[in-house]
Amino acid sequence: MPDVDEIKEAKKFYSDIPQKTEGFFLKGSNSLDWGIKNRLARIFNPESGRTVMLAIDHGYFQGPTTGLERIDINILPLVPYADTLMLTRGILRSIVPPTTTKSIVLRVSGGTSILKELSNEDIAVDIEESIRLNVCAMAVQVFIGGEHERESIKNMTTMVDMGMRYGIPTLAVTAVGKDMNRDARYFRLAARICAELGAHYIKTYYIEKGFETVTSSCPIPVVMAGGKKIPELDALTMAYNAVQQGASGVDMGRNIFQSESPIAMIQAVRAVVHDNETPEKAFDFYNTIKNQL
Numbered sequence: 191m192p193d194v195d196e197i198k199e200a201k202k203f204y205s206d207i208p209q210k211t212e213g214f215f216l217k218g219s220n221s222l223d224w225g226i227k228n229r230l231a232r233i234f235n236p237e238s239g240r241t242v243m244l245a246i247d248h249g250y251f252q253g254p255t256t257g258l259e260r261i262d263i264n265i266l267p268l269v270p271y272a273d274t275l276m277l278t279r280g281i282l283r284s285i286v287p288p289t290t291t292k293s294i295v296l297r298v299s300g301g302t303s304i305l306k307e308l309s310n311e312d313i314a315v316d317i318e319e320s321i322r323l324n325v326c327a328m329a330v331q332v333f334i335g336g337e338h339e340r341e342s343i344k345n346m347t348t349m350v351d352m353g354m355r356y357g358i359p360t361l362a363v364t365a366v367g368k369d370m371n372r373d374a375r376y377f378r379l380a381a382r383i384c385a386e387l388g389a390h391y392i393k394t395y396y397i398e399k400g401f402e403t404v405t406s407s408c409p410i411p412v413v414m415a416g417g418k419k420i421p422e423l424d425a426l427t428m429a430y431n432a433v434q435q436g437a438s439g440v441d442m443g444r445n446i447f448q449s450e451s452p453i454a455m456i457q458a459v460r461a462v463v464h465d466n467e468t469p470e471k472a473f474d475f476y477n478t479i480k481n482q483l
């Protein structure tokens with residue numbers, strides 16, 4: 191308690207200066223509550239409005255993926271260059287030091303492996319775990335057009351409802367079945383359904399034709415998934431095109447951790463995402479860092 195005898199009379203009211211009311215920097219997110227905005231502002235850089243998420247959650251359905259065999263050795267050195275880590279609670283607890291100040295996006299859906307029908311997922315993590323682990327968002331796979339479309343949408347809306355209770359955003363990850371067309375029409379459909387049903391941001395793949403219609407018809411931020419490993423310059427070009435066509439960043443895995451030089455690649459991706467660097471210049475940057483190591 192302050193000493194009541196010594197209270198000084200308040201006098202600096204600046205009555206001539208109106209209090210600022212700032213809008214929130216992220217698309218479609220202004221009406222969210224303070225806690226959700228604060229968590230989103232730890233995922234998306236408020237200056238660039240974008241994020242470099244490092245996705246290392248692949249083991250949740252495909253086991254020790256190439257590049258992720260030893261997360262302690264191969265991935266921890268990349269953490270300083272990521273804005274956010276997207277991973278499972280198992281890897282978070284067993285390998286990531288709790289001293290990290292990076293934001294965490296926790297994979298909360300799961301339940302099937304590559305040996306079975308992948309769309310048959312359930313919610314695999316309690317909301318209490320997300321609170322306990324101090325995560326900034328929860329990621330749920332949504333299989334629009336998939337065998338278990340309805341259940342996967344329900345998983346997402348359940349997490350949205352629970353997350354809203356505690357101020358934790360939900361990332362809807364649009365998953366494409368093997369037999370489905372990866373085109374603008376599909377991703378517009380998938381992204382819009384997830385946004386309409388309450389997701390706070392969406393992850394989709396990049397497509398050459400019409401990606402800008404996916405971002406413009408989605409009222410909330412879209413981040414680009416990396417997909418299978420392609421040459422570094424091609425991956426940088428894809429990330430560049432995605433952000434120039436309205437993506438609010440990337441959530442890349444294999445194109446970073448399966449690169450010949452993951453530590454150079456993640457820095458080159460940052461240059462494209464946060465500094466609007468061209469793919470060619472970012473590729474030069476990649477080679478310079480790679481050759482210095």
Ligand code: R5P
Nearest residue numbers: 245247415416417442443444
């Ligand atoms: C997808 O379901 C996984 O959870 C990954 O997070 C996602 O595929 C992104 O990783 P990549 O860039 O390797 O596709």
